[in-house]
Amino acid sequence: MKDKKVGIITLALTLIALGMILTLNNFLVFEMSKVLKVLAALSIIALGVEFIFMEWSNRRNEEKVRLKISGLCIVVLVIIYGVSTFIPLGIVINNDNVYFNGWSLFNHQYEYKFERTYEEDAENLTKFAVKNNYGDIDIVTTETTKVTVNAMIRIALNEDDEAKAEDMADEIINLKSLGDTVELSATKYYSNTVSIDYIIAVPSSAVTTISNGNGDIQIKGVKEVAIDNRYGDVVIQDIIGKVSLINKNGHITVKNVGDRLVVENSYGNVEASSIDGDAKIENKNGDIEVEGIKGDLDIDNQYDDIIFRDITGNVVIEHKNGDILGEQVGKSVEVNTSYSSVSLDNVEGDVDIETKNEKVTLTNIGGSVVVENEYGKVTGKTIGNDISIKSRNGLIKVEDVKGKVEVESEHDAIELIDIDSHIKVIQQYGNVTLENTSGDIDIKNKNGDITVKNRNKALKNVDIQNEYGDVTLDIPDKQEGKFTIYTKYGKIKTDKGLSISENNSERIISETLGSGLNTISIEAKNGDVTIE
Incomplete structure (x- = not known):
């Protein structure tokens, strides 16, 4: 073979x-x-x-x-x-050394430091570009028409040759003008044995682009910013126009931006505040905290928390594995998340939430609300329009709703208080409690007690169907309507002067009080009915 x-x-x-x-x-x-x-x-x-x-x-x-x-x-x-x-x-193997995030794992024997200053006329400057591999970059503005660069150069060698290192330092940096653009780059001898820290002063009219491999970046006061950085923290503030940032493995702080903000980051926290345009933030493995956005906010985050407040426009969030807290939103909020609690307060527009395995808390919502949650408590208070909740397992409690309420749940209790419009409930296993309602009531339940507490307010149309559990109505003495009450294996108790007829195990009320404009229909197959 x-x-x-x-x-x-x-x-x-x-x-x-x-x-x-x-x-x-x-x-x-x-x-x-x-x-x-x-x-x-x-x-x-x-x-x-x-x-x-x-x-x-x-x-x-x-x-x-x-x-x-x-x-x-x-x-x-x-x-x-x-x-x-x-x-x-960030692991790089080069010659006789190994580098992690720009730092040597096996140090060279000799390290030399040199400081150099460069200057370039920038009277017609509109664009400024920086290209760096290893080192920090700090950019500020100047009132002059020149670009000034202070460079701290570090060169590591395996030989004791300061003259060679100084020659490298003299030739490594290139600052030049190309029309309306000034470019700063490191060219000759540039490798992982060299790092350069820059302090740069540019006119505020500069549209600045930065490409950096490993190092922290700080920039302040320029017209616009576009940054592509791999490993390091980034601080951006007081930018007149737009900001675009791509970064990996570092924290990001952005303050006072006059236009749109776009951030793409991995493995680090993102903080943004006082943005006069839209903000779009994509992050992995880090918290996001955003405040003071004059436009819309779009966030895509995984594996950490999100906090946002004082947003003028709409908010859209795609998220996994972390809590979400939002406050003071001028328009709508849309959240699609998994394994994350969601808490929203003071939202003027609509709210649409889809989540799994965590609680949802909503307060002071001006528009309509839609919540779909598999496993977790859902609470809502002071809702300005309709609210719809679909849940599998978790307490649902809603208070002070100006519009309709629709709830569909499989397990756990439902509590609805101070509802001004129609109520529709579909429940599988759990108690249902209503208090101080003003609209029609439609409840279908399989296993659990149903209680309606409306002592101070007359009921409108009521349709309750319950298979296994008691039904209790606490209503005014002057309640009017056409009463149709039926229980097959239970008792009917009432002090409202309604006549009860019996047929074997069945108990029935079929009677009209007052005008009979409203219909109160209750069917409890295996449970008592109490009207008091």
């Missing part, structure tokens, strides 16, 4: 694809770690397909062959997946 290796075709296709990816990376911008992970996954699938195909081919040709997976193919796949893991962690 001869051996035949499986994986040669897969290896060839993988190397071709890898070459194409590396070529395209010179012309297109994409996240290399994700692309390599996809390549590794597709290569594993291709290896499995190749194995199945060769096994099928051998059986068809009746060849006696033992299949062996190519070791080289496995090594290449492991390398590709390993590199895709190192990239997002």
